[in-house]
Amino acid sequence: MDLPVVVGVDGSEPGLRAVDWAADEAALRGVPLRLVYASLWERYEGAALAQELGRTSEQILADKIVDAAVRRAHRRRPDLKVEAEVVPDGPVPALVTEARRASLLVLGARGRGGIAELLLGSVSLAVAAHAHCPVIVLRGSHDLRAQPGAQGRVLLGVGEEARSSAAVRFAFQEAERRSAVLEAVRAWRCPGHETTEHPLLAGGPARMHEQRAAETLEAALNEVAAEHPSVQLHRRTAEGTARRVLLDASVTADLLVVGARRQSGFFGLQLGRVAHTVLHHSACPVAVVPQPA
Template identity: 40%
Template structure:
């Protein structure tokens, strides 16, 4: 099952559209979830006793609108709705435990106008189990490319599994990117020969990571790139002409206790396309 969180925002509607399309591709049901968060209203100096009912009515309206959108765009999808009391981040984290994929808009109604990522999407991308797809609300042309960022860490395998499957289902080209830079102490002393050797090492790493998946998905065309650039910059640039960017939740440079690495957090804030953060499910 795919779960999509909605709040009535433009990115939220885009998330519903994305989730419904993915449900068709994966042949799975869709659940639309809206969280009714009473806490911000309960701390008011003069709380309104009718507030809970009005919040539930507003939430049901959001769900009904999302349901109508699914019926309009993807009428064959088996879809249901769920109105849950609690903070949106906590509710969606719990929903993700039993979902094949959690889809959210990049920012909600409370987000800053210029922000690419809201607090709820930031939280669930860093904490929820399994793949979390963060959908932008701005319409984009279809490019037919899926980008996956790879660094050789253990988190690469779940990201590759997700990326290859998405590319196969969409009939898209898979663009595998391993960005690299020199350690700070090495700047200024590298030679062309050393740079070529390092680039060759990057290509060898990509080749070893992709080998098994290429055999499993022979229909997917794969483009390999090892740019000399900071990972966030390289992946954000590749995302400019992609429909989806896939990254692991944290890579080699992340602290053991970190739930979201600097690269995955960076692309969530800077990449222009939809981003999937893939964490191994613990269930």
Template identity: 45%
Template sequence: MTKPLTVGVDGSDASLRALDWAVDEAARLELPLRILHASLWDRYVRPAPKLAAVRPGQPAADEAVVDAARERAARLGPGVPLTAQDVADDPFGALLRAAPEAYALVVGNRGRGELTDMLLGSVGLTVAGQASCPVVVVRGGDANVAGRFGRVTLGVGGPDDAADAVRFAFRTAAARGVRVEALHAWRSPDGDGDAGGGQAAAERVLDDALRDARRDSPGVAVHASTTEAKARTPLLAASASSDLLVVGARRRDGAVGLHLGPVNHALLHHADCPVAVVPRTG
């Protein structure tokens, strides 16, 4: 059975952007779409309801959000098989429990007050840090969300977190008919004068990470580059002209609370395009 692309909605502007993005992506990937609304959402985020015509928190409001989301998705993607569901759960639990049965989870970026456009809220950050499937946080400018730049940027880290992210990036690029920009950042140890050796090692890491995907997806154009820098710097710069930024999940095993590393945190908070965090499955 084909796993659906699952999108969380709550009636807010951010979730509407996520829903629209998910409809388009499901159509490109030929996946069913699952729309998920958690009826306890309001307890956590209290969005201003854009879909519901009644006061949030009541059953009628929850039903209105789901119905309007279903109608919107059907209108935008008439060929996409879809289901819509309201569950009596908090947003974290609803999305995390849906993850094993999802191709990916899609959520809007969420902040509070005047920083809404800059900061990721607790729902997206928690889900990205703990979900067992890829998580896409839809953020960035209209051109980025609409996919007008013709490239998927792939951040290649170490070998332990690269393979699943590489496959995800190449499948996305193939479905969109765009190129993959693969970036690997490396740092020389303090006082190490062998910059040439570091560059050569970085190129080997990148070549090894991309080898299988290049063989399996010969129709996808790839531009690979390495740079000596903190990883967040070139990735954030690249996000300004990318349709999607894909990275592996650098989770901190055994950590209390959130399980993402600092690079993923920086990208989820500040990237100028949607960000896909892809956990290692092997």
């Protein structure tokens, strides 16, 4: 059974843009698209009372929101199989539950309560932190199309434990589906206490850290690259913090892919500093990919 691409809708313009992206992703994967609107109206009104009094204004609003999203998806991809549901729950628990039976979850950066897209909305951040499938959050302002991308480039941030990671595999698959270049980046820094004032030795520590970064990059990519020979791969090491390197590179990317590892004793995913920062400030959409323990 092909798991659907799920998109959270809320009637906002960012939510409708998320429908566009999700429809593209579902078409690329050859799977259905599932639209989910989380509504608490039954909790507040009560199902029996709602039946006695007729449809509440909130129920009518929910139906209108879902109908508009379905029409948007069909305009985007007329041949796509689309299903929709109004779920009587809060948006975070509803979408985290949906993620358990989805191939991908797509969210807008902000919902109806957001006045700007400079920072990430609380719902998107919470869902990205706890979902059990990859989550794409539509950061940035350029293009916002899964296919074809304006930049033709998928950006992958490679961390310390990236060998055979889910994020690496996801990035290769996305690049292959889009016929895009995959740029894999490993950031490195030379600690201040390792520098030296001797002119003949000044570059030694920096070269050592750069070489280690290159070796980490190769180890992370080689196995998966062999499985995707059609993907044009660019490997790059860059001096600086991972957060700054990835944010700078996101300006010319269609999608930034980062990993998130489950922490023992916690519910779902705990986002590290890099994932948290790029979700707030990336210039392009961000995919957060959970790494199984």
